[in-house]
Amino acid sequence: MTLPLYGFELIGDGTGLLVALGLGFGFGWFLERAGFGSGCRLCGQFYLYDMTVLKVMFTAIVTAAVGLWLFSTVGLLDLEYVYMTPTSLTAQLVGGLLLGAGFIIGGYCPGTSVVAGATGAKDGFVFVGGFAFGVFVYALFPGVENWVNANSIGAVTLPQVFGISYGLLVAILVVAALAAFAGAEWSERKFAHLRPK
Amino acid sequence: MSVVASMPPAATAPRATSALTGRFMNPYLAGFGLGLVLLAAFLIMGRGLGATAASASVVAWLTGLVAPEWTASNPALKNYAAEPPWINWTFYLVVAAFVGAWVSAKLAGRIRWRVEGGPHATIQMRYALAFAGGAIAAFGARLAKGCTSGQALTGGAQLNLGSWVFMLAVFAGAYALALLVRREWR
Numbered sequence: 131m132t133l134p135l136y137g138f139e140l141i142g143d144g145t146g147l148l149v150a151l152g153l154g155f156g157f158g159w160f161l162e163r164a165g166f167g168s169g170c171r172l173c174g175q176f177y178l179y180d181m182t183v184l185k186v187m188f189t190a191i192v193t194a195a196v197g198l199w200l201f202s203t204v205g206l207l208d209l210e211y212v213y214m215t216p217t218s219l220t221a222q223l224v225g226g227l228l229l230g231a232g233f234i235i236g237g238y239c240p241g242t243s244v245v246a247g248a249t250g251a252k253d254g255f256v257f258v259g260g261f262a263f264g265v266f267v268y269a270l271f272p273g274v275e276n277w278v279n280a281n282s283i284g285a286v287t288l289p290q291v292f293g294i295s296y297g298l299l300v301a302i303l304v305v306a307a308l309a310a311f312a313g314a315e316w317s318e319r320k321f322a323h324l325r326p327k
Numbered sequence: 328m329s330v331v332a333s334m335p336p337a338a339t340a341p342r343a344t345s346a347l348t349g350r351f352m353n354p355y356l357a358g359f360g361l362g363l364v365l366l367a368a369f370l371i372m373g374r375g376l377g378a379t380a381a382s383a384s385v386v387a388w389l390t391g392l393v394a395p396e397w398t399a400s401n402p403a404l405k406n407y408a409a410e411p412p413w414i415n416w417t418f419y420l421v422v423a424a425f426v427g428a429w430v431s432a433k434l435a436g437r438i439r440w441r442v443e444g445g446p447h448a449t450i451q452m453r454y455a456l457a458f459a460g461g462a463i464a465a466f467g468a469r470l471a472k473g474c475t476s477g478q479a480l481t482g483g484a485q486l487n488l489g490s491w492v493f494m495l496a497v498f499a500g501a502y503a504l505a506l507l508v509r510r511e512w513r
Contacts, residue, residue: 134373141371147419149371154423156364157376157476161424162431164357169443169457170345173512176505185354186361187480193362194484198369211373215472215482217489222478225471226493229464230500235508236460237443237453239475240378240468243461244421248428250440253343253457258382260461265379265386267462268403268469275403278470286488299486311355326345326445326513 133201137211158245167249169237170326176234178321181314192307199300214285221278236260343444343453365480372416375481378424379468380417383407403469445512456511467500 135141141149164186165171174180201207233239238246238257246254268274289299351357368375387407391398398408412418432438444453468474471493473482479497482490 133370135371137373143414146372146416147414150416150419151423153364153368153371153376154420155427155430156367157361157420158424158427158429159431160352160357160361160364162428162437163352163360163435164354165351167428167432167437168345170445170512171351173505176501177509177513182351182354186358187475187483189355189358190362190365190480191483193359194365194369194375194480195486197362197366198484201370207370212369212485213374214485214487215478215489217487217492218472219489219492222471222489222493223496225467225469226478226496227500227503228467228470229474229493230467230497230502231504232460232462232464232467233475233497234460234501234504235511236457236464237511238457238460239464240382241376241421241424241474241476244378244425245428246443248425249432250438251443252440253442253444253453256454256457257461257464260458261465261468262382262386262461263458264462264465265382265469266390268466269386269390269401272402274470278472279402288486288488288491291488296486303486324513 131205131208133207134211137208157241158248161242161245162249166242167246167251167254169246169251169253172239172242173234173237174325177324178317179324181318184314185311188307188310192304195300195303199296203297214287216282216284217286218278218282220281232264340449340451342446343442343448343450345443345445361480362484365484368481369484374416375477375484376420377417377473377477377481378421379465379474379477380407381412381415381421382465383469384410384412384415384418388412445510447510448512452511456508 132138136146164182171180172183175183202209236257240261243254243257289296365376384407387398387404388411391408398404442450442453471478478490479494483494
């Protein structure tokens with residue numbers, strides 16, 4: 131077991147920052163290639179005629195999930211050294227609703243607003259500014275952050291919740307993704323008339 | 328018909344445009360590529376992708392210049408104050424994502440100064456709503472300890488319970504408001 135390299139101290143902080151530059155380039159590249167520099171294309175997801183967001187996100191999740199399972203199962207990756215955010219159910223439910231609301235109102239999510247700005251979308255830069263403002267406003271209510279942390283139940287995974295094996299849950303995820311892709315293709319045909327002219 | 332939908336847009340107001348031109352990569356192929364980048368982050372760094380922490384790092388640095396003691400004791404900022412942008416991992420990631428997106432768009436001939444919006448949206452409306460939406464999204468991302476990247480993508484692949492709750496809530500929140508703001512996009 132030698133992965134993750136950073137966890138086993140095979141690379142240090144400085145190299146880690148260089149790795150971030152490489153990974154970030156790929157991150158921005160694929161988001162832009164998918165068309166996520168366009169708020170119109172992103173928001174088409176919520177009018178059902180353009181399901182690109184679902185297709186890209188679910189494919190990426192399944193790819194990385196299968197990879198994580200594979201590398202850890204064959205013993206190359208120690209998941210103990212892969213950081214997982216603790217679950218705080220109510221905070222994450224409300225946080226998700228707010229992020230979804232901000233997404234459809236503003237046109238972007240935090241990462242895609244940066245990508246949009248890079249392609250020349252001025253509203254992308256405005257979203258980035260609004261986001262920084264929101265981060266500042268959040269800090270003005272320290273009780274909220276304390277409440278989130280106080281209600282944390284630690285890192286919990288779906289296999290633990292459902293009491294099934296890691297491999298079985300990954301298999302279910304793959305099947306669910308294929309079903310979602312079929313639904314997405316159907317939705318794009320069914321609601322094609324909603325696309326703005 | 329909602330009130331918003333029945334209001335005709337002012338004919339003279341400058342209009343937003345869409346950049347929906349040109350050919351994009353097959354979404355499944357783009358998703359596969361994105362998934363490989365995410366997997367590489369796990370295998371090399373033991374962490375996933377993210378964007379929120381970059382913004383928090385910059386904000387904590389700025390408030391630290393003005394009010395160092397308040398920042399250092401603020402529960403929402405103190406961890407970021409200890410990691411200013413020039414040593415914050417996610418800040419490097421996001422700056423490089425900007426560059427990667429720019430190179431991709433440049434090679435595809437897609438860079439254009441514009442304001443995104445549907446055929447009925449004005450530029451003024453889009454600026455106001457982009458700022459408001461960004462602020463609302465930030466509050467949500469801080470509550471959930473991550474955004475679409477740090478929670479939905481990263482935690483989604485880790486089968487993290489809270490991340491899946493978050494992801495489903497993101498879609499629910501956006502679909503719930505989609506009709507209300509449809510003049511912005513359609």
